[in-house]
Amino acid sequence: MIIKDFKFIVEGNPSAEALVSPTALSFWGGVNAATGMIQDVHHSLCGKNLTDKILCISYDRGSCSSSGVMLEMIRQGTNPAGILCIEAEAVLALGPIIGEKMYQRSIAMRTVPEEIFKQIPENCRITFTDDAIVIE
Amino acid sequence: MQLTAYEQAMLDGAYGKGVQFAMEIVVKMGTLYGAERLIPVKNAHIDAAAYTTIWDAGTEFLEYLADNGAKVAVPTTINPLSRDIKNWKKLGQSEAFAMKSKRMEDAYLKMGVIPTWTCAPYQCTNVPKFGEVVSWSESNAVNYVNSVVGARAERLPDMVDVACAVTGRVPAYGWYLDENRIGDVLFKLEGFDESWFQDSVDYAILGYLVGEIVVNKVPVIEGLPERTMPDDLKAFSAAAASGGAVGMFHAVGHTPEAPTVEAAFNGRTDYKTIVLTPENMRDMESRLNTAKDNHVDVVLMGCPHLSADELNWVAALMDGKKVCEKTEFWIMTSETQYNLALRNGAAQKLEEAGVIITRDTCLMEMDEGDSRWEGQNFVTNSGKAAQYTPAINRVNIHMASMKGCVEAAVTGTFAKEVRV
Numbered sequence: 001m002i003i004k005d006f007k008f009i010v011e012g013n014p015s016a017e018a019l020v021s022p023t024a025l026s027f028w029g030g031v032n033a034a035t036g037m038i039q040d041v042h043h044s045l046c047g048k049n050l051t052d053k054i055l056c057i058s059y060d061r062g063s064c065s066s067s068g069v070m071l072e073m074i075r076q077g078t079n080p081a082g083i084l085c086i087e088a089e090a091v092l093a094l095g096p097i098i099g100e101k102m103y104q105r106s107i108a109m110r111t112v113p114e115e116i117f118k119q120i121p122e123n124c125r126i127t128f129t130d131d132a133i134v135i136e
Numbered sequence: 137m138q139l140t141a142y143e144q145a146m147l148d149g150a151y152g153k154g155v156q157f158a159m160e161i162v163v164k165m166g167t168l169y170g171a172e173r174l175i176p177v178k179n180a181h182i183d184a185a186a187y188t189t190i191w192d193a194g195t196e197f198l199e200y201l202a203d204n205g206a207k208v209a210v211p212t213t214i215n216p217l218s219r220d221i222k223n224w225k226k227l228g229q230s231e232a233f234a235m236k237s238k239r240m241e242d243a244y245l246k247m248g249v250i251p252t253w254t255c256a257p258y259q260c261t262n263v264p265k266f267g268e269v270v271s272w273s274e275s276n277a278v279n280y281v282n283s284v285v286g287a288r289a290e291r292l293p294d295m296v297d298v299a300c301a302v303t304g305r306v307p308a309y310g311w312y313l314d315e316n317r318i319g320d321v322l323f324k325l326e327g328f329d330e331s332w333f334q335d336s337v338d339y340a341i342l343g344y345l346v347g348e349i350v351v352n353k354v355p356v357i358e359g360l361p362e363r364t365m366p367d368d369l370k371a372f373s374a375a376a377a378s379g380g381a382v383g384m385f386h387a388v389g390h391t392p393e394a395p396t397v398e399a400a401f402n403g404r405t406d407y408k409t410i411v412l413t414p415e416n417m418r419d420m421e422s423r424l425n426t427a428k429d430n431h432v433d434v435v436l437m438g439c440p441h442l443s444a445d446e447l448n449w450v451a452a453l454m455d456g457k458k459v460c461e462k463t464e465f466w467i468m469t470s471e472t473q474y475n476l477a478l479r480n481g482a483a484q485k486l487e488e489a490g491v492i493i494t495r496d497t498c499l500m501e502m503d504e505g506d507s508r509w510e511g512q513n514f515v516t517n518s519g520k521a522a523q524y525t526p527a528i529n530r531v532n533i534h535m536a537s538m539k540g541c542v543e544a545a546v547t548g549t550f551a552k553e554v555r556v
Contacts, residue, residue: 009168024351024381028189029500029524039527041426059351061381062523064183064273067293068190075193089352089381090165094293097164101157102197 003116003133009088010096012108014081015127018054018135020120021045025055026062027069027092036078054082054126058117060092070095074105082108082128086117137166137307138173146303154206158299165296166307173308175269180212180301181257182249183273184294186501187218187236188528195236197295198243201302207248209304213257214249215274216441216468216498217241221253227494233504247302253496254470256370256440258285261472266392271306273297275377276370276440276520282384284369286392288312291383311384317393319386319400321350322409325359332414333361335537336371340519342412343372345420347380349410356386356400356407364390367446374440375519424522427532427550431462433512434531435545436499437538438468439521444476446538450491451482453542459490465545471495491545500528515544 021044025031030040036051045057060066067090073079074096083092088111096107108128120126120135127134139147147163149156166174184190190197219229219237245251252261255274264270264287272278272289273296281287290310292300300306310316323346332338346355355376369387376382386394394400401407437450447469459465467486469477474495477483486493494502500521503509509529515536516522522533534550536543544550 026378026523029527033191034505039530041526042423042523059381061347061351062275062378063189064275064278064291064297065186065189065294067295068184068194071193071197071295072191075191075196087352089291090169090296091291091293091381093168094161094165094296097168098161098197098295099193101160102193102200 001119001135003112003135004131005113005116006133007111009093009109009111010106012082012106013128013130014054014108016052016054016081016125018056018124018126019045019048019050020056020122022058024059024061025057026060027066028063031069033069033072033078034076036073050080051078052081054084055080056084056120058086060089064091066091067095070107071099074099074103074107079107082126084110084112084126084133086114087111137163137171143174143305152205154201154204155302158201158206158302161296161299162303162305162307166309169307169309171307171309174305175308175312176304177210177271177300177306178268179210179262179264180208180271180297181262181274181277182212182214182297182301184298185215185217185240185244185253187240188501188503190294194295195240198240198298201298202243202246206302208301210301211262212249212301213252213262214244215253215255216501217253217496218501220494220497222495229502230504252470252472254441254472255498256443259443260470269306269312271297271300275383276374278383279373279377279385280370282311283373283386283391284366291381317384318354318402318404319356320353320407322356322358322397322407324409324411325357326411327413333364335539336368337517337535337537338417339368339372340375340517341417341421341424341535343375344379344424344519344523345412345416347376347378347382350380350382352381354384354386355382356388356394356397358388358397360387360390367443370440371519378520378523421535424519424535425533426526427513427534430550431513432515432544432548432550433463434509434514435463435465435541436514436516436521437541439498439516439518442467442469442473444473447473447477447486448480448482449538450542451485453539454486454489454491457489457546459545460548463545463548465491466499467491467493468498469493469495500524503529515541515550517541
């Protein structure tokens, strides 16, 4: 599957195994910044490690502190390689943007319309290219 | 984006490197969300105060700003820390961890914040006016001042909240704009008799449920009883911002932009209607209740921080009783509310009964990753704590009313409260 209908939030062309969930996630409380482990017991990806993966979640939710957790993950190198979601709330997007300025490292982030997001299969590999999102 | 001469000068570095970095973040964020301009704000509340929310990276960020001359531009209050400033040793916090908090506190004090260290500043030191544009963060507080007060706030991410307080500007986007404050979905409460909504825990469960359904849309709630109080709406705000990303809601007849359903939707008629019944509430409550048995290790109240009035109520319920030996009863509040409770004797009464009252902090923000609470059963009246403590502190939950919390603390056993 090749997606052309997407929006850039944060630049970057990673290629990695995907972690896919229809459930919104709060990075603060939901993810351990030191290990990259998803620890929200109410989330379908609980127990999975998102380091170097491409995380596909519908939306972010909850705490305003998720940007802080994401910045710390960038500092420690435990961050996902990329994030694909339906809407990038500011809380999700700004950690990577500040990370770029402070540590010259970031998390590539793109958004797709809801009907396309729903077609992403659970087990897949995702590649962000300059003009597409390739799902294999 | 259109900048005024003053804003452009901040961006160009005329006011120092700290202000310049802050303005770069504000402009970047505004550009990302399609803002055409920035709006001056009257006051600010910063979320990014706990070490366990922004960690070493966030500390480096704060110190960069503070060391480069950045100061807050408007009256700015701030969220709970990762330590209780007076009692961190007594509460069993390690020196190394407490000092990480201290490092952040010092950076903030250098920038000129009002050291409230509370997540409910709207109940003490920072009370915005209706229609006022403010730079607020902390999900429960954004939801409360937007919805219950009718001020204009957005869910600013941590660190962006600091950048906005320093520049005194927010991007014109989201709930700052009239068109985005209109309701999206109507929730009709049906079949609730007098036994419901007598206690803020019902507002917490309802908030979590509504948040889970709408995620980031603006819900309109119809059917809350006349007796709904600000502390109840505080519980709803916090839970709706935890079960989802709700930062703006209307409660018909209770919040200022919703005297009627029509007003909440500003004449729109194409909205979806969802009916909520006691059965939906019971189902939500059972999903939040992750505890497997009825023994109680910790009773936790104060998420968000308790008001002086709530402290008074809990003290009245604890009258003549003691916290049982095998159970800890934690109440979290601010130094300001605590001092009010000292003046009417409620705080002394609670402490004599064995209650631990923490100030400046929050049990979730205090977790040093040392498994201190792992596997324990918590009883709480907070939907927000029910969302986050299982993940952060690795505990199990029973939801209870204020009365149920007190009984659990006194008996060490959780008794399910059955409504008619």
